[in-house]
Amino acid sequence: MITNKTSIGILFLLLIISCTSTKKVVFSDPVDTTTKHIANQIKKTYSILDAGVYASNEFDGARLNGFEKLNDSTALVIIHPENAPINMSPYYAFKTWSNRPKPFYFKFQYPKWNKHRYIPKLKIENEWRTIDSTAVFKEDSIVTIKLNLSTAPITVAAQEVNSSTDVKNWYTNLTKGKQDVVTIKSVGKSKLGKNLPVIEIVKGETKGKDLIVLITRQHPPEVTGYFAFQSFLETILTDNNLTRDFLKKYHIIAFPIMNPDGVDMGHWRHNASGIDLNRDWGVYNQPEIKKVVSFINTTLRKNKAKLILGLDFHSTWYDVFYTNTDRENTNYPNFEAKWFKSLEENIPDYEVNEASSNSNKPTSKGWFLSGQNAVGITYEIGDDTPRDFIKLKGKVSATEMMKILVGSK
Ligand SMILES: [Zn+2]
Numbered sequence: 001m002i003t004n005k006t007s008i009g010i011l012f013l014l015l016i017i018s019c020t021s022t023k024k025v026v027f028s029d030p031v032d033t034t035t036k037h038i039a040n041q042i043k044k045t046y047s048i049l050d051a052g053v054y055a056s057n058e059f060d061g062a063r064l065n066g067f068e069k070l071n072d073s074t075a076l077v078i079i080h081p082e083n084a085p086i087n088m089s090p091y092y093a094f095k096t097w098s099n100r101p102k103p104f105y106f107k108f109q110y111p112k113w114n115k116h117r118y119i120p121k122l123k124i125e126n127e128w129r130t131i132d133s134t135a136v137f138k139e140d141s142i143v144t145i146k147l148n149l150s151t152a153p154i155t156v157a158a159q160e161v162n163s164s165t166d167v168k169n170w171y172t173n174l175t176k177g178k179q180d181v182v183t184i185k186s187v188g189k190s191k192l193g194k195n196l197p198v199i200e201i202v203k204g205e206t207k208g209k210d211l212i213v214l215i216t217r218q219h220p221p222e223v224t225g226y227f228a229f230q231s232f233l234e235t236i237l238t239d240n241n242l243t244r245d246f247l248k249k250y251h252i253i254a255f256p257i258m259n260p261d262g263v264d265m266g267h268w269r270h271n272a273s274g275i276d277l278n279r280d281w282g283v284y285n286q287p288e289i290k291k292v293v294s295f296i297n298t299t300l301r302k303n304k305a306k307l308i309l310g311l312d313f314h315s316t317w318y319d320v321f322y323t324n325t326d327r328e329n330t331n332y333p334n335f336e337a338k339w340f341k342s343l344e345e346n347i348p349d350y351e352v353n354e355a356s357s358n359s360n361k362p363t364s365k366g367w368f369l370s371g372q373n374a375v376g377i378t379y380e381i382g383d384d385t386p387r388d389f390i391k392l393k394g395k396v397s398a399t400e401m402m403k404i405l406v407g408s409k
Helices: 002-020 164-175 223-236 241-249 260-264 285-301 336-345 365-371 387-406
Strands: 045-048 053-056 066-071 074-080 093-096 102-109 121-124 127-130 136-139 142-149 154-157 181-191 195-201 210-216 250-253 309-318 320-322 355-356 373-381
Touching: 045 066, 045 241, 093 102, 093 260, 093 365, 142 154, 164 181, 164 195, 164 223, 164 260, 181 285, 195 285, 210 223, 210 260, 210 285, 223 241, 223 250, 223 309, 223 387, 241 250, 241 336, 241 387, 309 365, 320 336, 336 373, 336 387, 365 373, 373 387
Parallel strands: 074 102, 210 250, 210 309, 309 373, 320 355
Antiparallel strands: 045 053, 053 093, 066 074, 093 154, 102 142, 121 127, 121 154, 136 142, 181 195, 195 250, 320 373
């Protein structure tokens, strides 16, 4: 009997713990994030036999829904989203080649309600570059590009492809030999069973140390936000006096790929359940958000710590920081003002673009504020922001954040 009572007691305790670790947050403008139908992309190599031209979507991060001959020198590249309604983020990625060297034209076709957005990036001989503007032709909003094909495949993509394997290779290399401050863990699996990794960074004890959460790739095509996240994390993991002081005082948990299914399926925005994950931070219908929230809450409880700052790295048309208007009573009041001032002082000719409002919808930024009383910021990088500037911005923003938080600013 005692054993039974004890086990019931333990079960009850576990139930309480699992409930509190995913405590729901109420938003005034909730969004239905229950699973929706998605159209799966057929994976194949398309061929235009008489021209000897081929196109393939048989790799992670690809998106190509059709490839047809339009005339002797032009192919129609057909691109669809995973489901609709959906944001205007018409992502595409495919490999193309020919059986002998020749120039060839590719005309993009999207659903009628959508327009071309991303300037093509080309991966040639393992190097990404932006397509030469003289090879892009625009008629109304229809875009055609010219490529010089050969037997060596060129990858053509809306943004530089960074699949879940690429992300894993990046953080594995980055953290090599840094076991004194880094632990890589998994918080669980995505809907399709892909790993949801977390990079924990701290020096010594975690008890009582305030927590900072970094996240990215909720939205698959938003690779420029991921570039800023990479530079941000690389800066925190560079060994120097500032980072040593910082990691003695704070505990970072960084989620480098929140939506691995969507990323590998070449989705425009959603996860494998057809849902915008950045609208699921109220009730956690999707496993990706539920597991991340549960991990954050368990970490806080275990360490008797509070969350002070959450940064969520995304991309949009231009660089902007989306902030919460409420900040006086957060766990780090006025962080935003100090940080933005430091960025302007340390990045040449740079002016911060901030747009402030409290989130009525269940976004991560809203969850950081309403669920944790933390500073929540959506760190948006423009689609076309120069890649070397993104690197600089990621580096300076990490450095200045650390300076503020260790109190040297
Ligand atoms: Zn986004």
